[in-house]
Amino acid sequence: MATTDKEVNELVKQEYEHGFVTDIESDTFEPGLNEDVIARLSGIKKEPEWMLEWRLKAYRRWLEMDEPNWAQVGYPKIDYNSISYYSAPKRKEDMLQSLDEVDPELLKTYEKLGIPLHEREQMAGVAVDAVFDSVSIATTFKEPLAKAGVIFCSMSEAIQDHPELVKKYLGSVVPSGDNFFAGLNSAVFSDGTFVYIPKGVRCPMELSTYFRINAANTGQFERTLIIAEDSSYVSYLEGCTAPMRDENQLHAAVVELVALDDAQIKYSTVQNWYPGDENGKGGIFNFVTKRGAAIGKNSKISWTQVETGSAVTWKYPSVILRGDNSVGEFYSVALTNNYQQADTGTKMIHLGRNTSSTIISKGISASNGSNAYRGLVKFGPGAEGARNFTQCDSLLIGDRCGAHTFPYIESKNKSGIIEHEATTSKVSDEQMFLCRQRGINPEQAVSMIVNGFCKEVFKELPMEFAVEAGKLLEVSLEGSVG
Amino acid sequence: MLNIKNLHASVGGEEILKGINLEIKAGEIHAIMGPNGSGKSTLSQVLAGSETFEVTEGEVTFNGENLLDLETEERAREGVFLAFQYPVEIPGVSNLQFLRTAVNSMRGHRGEPEMNAAEFMKHAREVSMQVDLDPAFLKRGVNEGFSGGEKKRNEILQALLLQPKLAILDETDSGLDIDALHVVSDGVNALRAKDRAILMVTHYQRLLNHIVPDYVHVLADGKIVKSGGRELAYELEERGYGWLNVKDKEATAS
Numbered sequence: 186m187a188t189t190d191k192e193v194n195e196l197v198k199q200e201y202e203h204g205f206v207t208d209i210e211s212d213t214f215e216p217g218l219n220e221d222v223i224a225r226l227s228g229i230k231k232e233p234e235w236m237l238e239w240r241l242k243a244y245r246r247w248l249e250m251d252e253p254n255w256a257q258v259g260y261p262k263i264d265y266n267s268i269s270y271y272s273a274p275k276r277k278e279d280m281l282q283s284l285d286e287v288d289p290e291l292l293k294t295y296e297k298l299g300i301p302l303h304e305r306e307q308m309a310g311v312a313v314d315a316v317f318d319s320v321s322i323a324t325t326f327k328e329p330l331a332k333a334g335v336i337f338c339s340m341s342e343a344i345q346d347h348p349e350l351v352k353k354y355l356g357s358v359v360p361s362g363d364n365f366f367a368g369l370n371s372a373v374f375s376d377g378t379f380v381y382i383p384k385g386v387r388c389p390m391e392l393s394t395y396f397r398i399n400a401a402n403t404g405q406f407e408r409t410l411i412i413a414e415d416s417s418y419v420s421y422l423e424g425c426t427a428p429m430r431d432e433n434q435l436h437a438a439v440v441e442l443v444a445l446d447d448a449q450i451k452y453s454t455v456q457n458w459y460p461g462d463e464n465g466k467g468g469i470f471n472f473v474t475k476r477g478a479a480i481g482k483n484s485k486i487s488w489t490q491v492e493t494g495s496a497v498t499w500k501y502p503s504v505i506l507r508g509d510n511s512v513g514e515f516y517s518v519a520l521t522n523n524y525q526q527a528d529t530g531t532k533m534i535h536l537g538r539n540t541s542s543t544i545i546s547k548g549i550s551a552s553n554g555s556n557a558y559r560g561l562v563k564f565g566p567g568a569e570g571a572r573n574f575t576q577c578d579s580l581l582i583g584d585r586c587g588a589h590t591f592p593y594i595e596s597k598n599k600s601g602i603i604e605h606e607a608t609t610s611k612v613s614d615e616q617m618f619l620c621r622q623r624g625i626n627p628e629q630a631v632s633m634i635v636n637g638f639c640k641e642v643f644k645e646l647p648m649e650f651a652v653e654a655g656k657l658l659e660v661s662l663e664g665s666v667g
Numbered sequence: 668m669l670n671i672k673n674l675h676a677s678v679g680g681e682e683i684l685k686g687i688n689l690e691i692k693a694g695e696i697h698a699i700m701g702p703n704g705s706g707k708s709t710l711s712q713v714l715a716g717s718e719t720f721e722v723t724e725g726e727v728t729f730n731g732e733n734l735l736d737l738e739t740e741e742r743a744r745e746g747v748f749l750a751f752q753y754p755v756e757i758p759g760v761s762n763l764q765f766l767r768t769a770v771n772s773m774r775g776h777r778g779e780p781e782m783n784a785a786e787f788m789k790h791a792r793e794v795s796m797q798v799d800l801d802p803a804f805l806k807r808g809v810n811e812g813f814s815g816g817e818k819k820r821n822e823i824l825q826a827l828l829l830q831p832k833l834a835i836l837d838e839t840d841s842g843l844d845i846d847a848l849h850v851v852s853d854g855v856n857a858l859r860a861k862d863r864a865i866l867m868v869t870h871y872q873r874l875l876n877h878i879v880p881d882y883v884h885v886l887a888d889g890k891i892v893k894s895g896g897r898e899l900a901y902e903l904e905e906r907g908y909g910w911l912n913v914k915d916k917e918a919t920a921s
């Protein structure tokens with residue numbers, strides 16, 4: 186049956202829910218980047234000498250690097266000297282002792298975002314590290330975690346309290362020279378989360394970090410490092426939001442995961458940075474390097490991401506499968522509405538024997554959104570018996586949006602098996618007609634169809650967040666049907 | 668209940684419905700027969716609010732209201748139901764979730780409380796047994812991988828769950844085996860009620876042995892060219908459409 190592509194226009198203009206600004210006094214650096222700025226940043230954080238050296242080395246290297254331009258995204262040139270590299274809410278003490286010392290205004294902010302930090306209201310079974318602009322303002326459930334031997338703290342604290350671990354692993358997975366944005370992050374990262382799970386420990390609760398950009402003209406450069414020792418397990422989740430501003434803001438994070446023998450790390454992201462308005466004005470540039478090293482035999486690293494925010498997303502959570510029998514997984518939902526652009530995917534680098542990886546990518550484009558999947562599956566010469574399964578599905582809503590798939594395969598070992606499936610589908614007029622004929626609103630119909638499309642990925646999310654992710658999609662899609 | 672006057676509709680500039688007149692009262696069953704491509708599905712879809720077709724002329728009132736003014740979902744909530752000739756698949760959306768969303772939309776419209784998942788599950792299982800559809804189908808994606816006959820039974824399942832005022836059944840009998848035909852006819856007969864009207868499109872008079880219509884109409888080239896009682900269907904079975912002097916669209920085109 187032939188159908189006429191009906192014009193998809195805006196019906197409802199939904200405001201970005203988390204777009205408010207917290208009115209708080211901050212210490213913010215003047216815009217600009219040079220060695221003095223880095224020294225000042227390191228000084229404020231009372232970092233040891235080796236840390237400053239590490240940053241400066243990264244900075245000098247970064248100066249020599251070029252911004253990548255191969256991605257399927259377009260954005261105005263970023264002036265790295267017009268960004269402020271540090272902004273932190275003012276506080277009396279240098280180091281926080283307890284939640285009582287956190288500015289109530291900040292606590293209110295997190296409450297509004299649905300992340301209560303007060304002991305009595307905390308989410309059961311989920312420990313939170315709250316990062317506000319450049320600093321971590323609170324970490325919950327520290328004590329019960331410490332009892333289990335788990336270290337869960339801000340990166341700044343880790344540099345002070347666990348320098349041997351930081352020195353050993355920081356930059357071990359994503360070296361500072363890895364790429365332009367990772368280089369910048371290595372030079373100026375301000376805070377982030379540090380997790381260490383000792384041998385044989387199954388982390389007793391979900392760990393999570395909630396990133397909030399508040400200050401204007403400030404970049405957020407956080408650094409996350411998760412180390413899972415032999416036979417340990419951890420599930421970690423990050424969430425992110427930012428106020429609505431007309432200017433674009435830069436978010437360039439680095440996440441490193443290390444899984445040793447028989448260890449498992451499950452890393453989930455629900456990314457909801459401000460996407461810009463319906464004309465493409467404002468929004469976050471989300472340029473992120475995430476990589477896991479499955480070093481140990483039988484180790485496993487899973488990335489699950491739900492990307493609904495940001496004006497531009499450039500992100501390829503990857504796994505280096507070094508240990509024999511190690512497993513890498515990537516489950517992704519990326520949604521682009523209005524003028525959002527996403528170039529995202531993964532790299533699975535198979536080095537060990539019998540390593541296996543699974544990639545399930547669901548791209549949804551609505552309105553003028555552009556969505557690209559870019560993935561690399563590489564079998565090294567030693568990857569005897571390696572296997573990969575890749576499935577890339579794109580869903581288009583309306584006919585002004587676009588979807589692209591760039592699967593790259595490099596195999597240096599003949600014994601490997603690579604399977605690849607790709608589909609592109611549309612939310613069809615017939616599907617919409619069926620839903621509406623049964624009394625269902627167009628918005629609800631689209632959200633139901635999209636949720637169905639994402640089911641395989643949502644089921645990988647921790648329970649507490651799967652529902653959240655579904656709702657988020659619904660909100661992000663509003664205005665995409667008419 | 669339903670009053671169609673001089674209805675014209677076209678798609679891509681081509682007129683498909685060329686002045687339909689039809690009145691259906693509560694409690695009645697009307698059958699529409701006619702050659703392939705004559706506009707039976709078009710009429711069904713236009714009544715249900717498909718945006719594929721443009722209504723260029725005419726009026727349709729439904730219980731006194733101007734039906735053409737209502738959005739598709741509003742028509743559905745007012746009680747217009749269409750069992751599709753070719754039901755579409757919605758992958759990943761469970762039949763159960765889809766049906767519950769639909770039922771709750773209708774209930775919301777009537778100011779009734781939503782049915783919770785457990786309540787609805789129980790109800791839906793009962794009805795699916797009634798149309799001889801294994802309740803396991805409730806867990807599958809909407810029509811996803813259903814056989815032709817299973818899709819048709821799923822349409823009747825939806826009609827029974829939604830309890831419409833006007834049920835338009837577009838060839839719900841085609842592609843059914845003999846047992847399924849019984850199941851579907853029983854379902855349609857169960858829908859039969861004083862305050863409900865049924866409009867069924869069919870090619871086979873054998874269905875009319877199971878569901879006895881009050882009126883039979885012949886639609887040809889976008890117009891109703893003959894109307895009569897039950898006996899008209901026998902006559903058509905015997906003589907075909909030729910004697911009515913209608914042009915078979917496909918035949919003239921080739």
Ligand SMILES: Nc1ncnc2c1ncn2[C@@H]1O[C@H](COP(=O)(O)OP(=O)(O)OP(=O)(O)O)[C@@H](O)[C@H]1O
Pocket residue numbers: 186187188189678679683701702703704705706707708709710719752916
């Ligand atoms: N979306 C469309 N675009 C173009 N032409 C269409 C469209 N839908 C229907 N038509 C045309 O309208 C005419 C009537 O189609 P319709 O589906 O209503 O026939 P029908 O009577 O239901 O036939 P059948 O008995 O085969 O189901 C046909 O010529 C068909 O090709």
Ligand SMILES: [Mg+2]
Pocket residue numbers: 707708709752837838
């Ligand atoms: Mg038809």
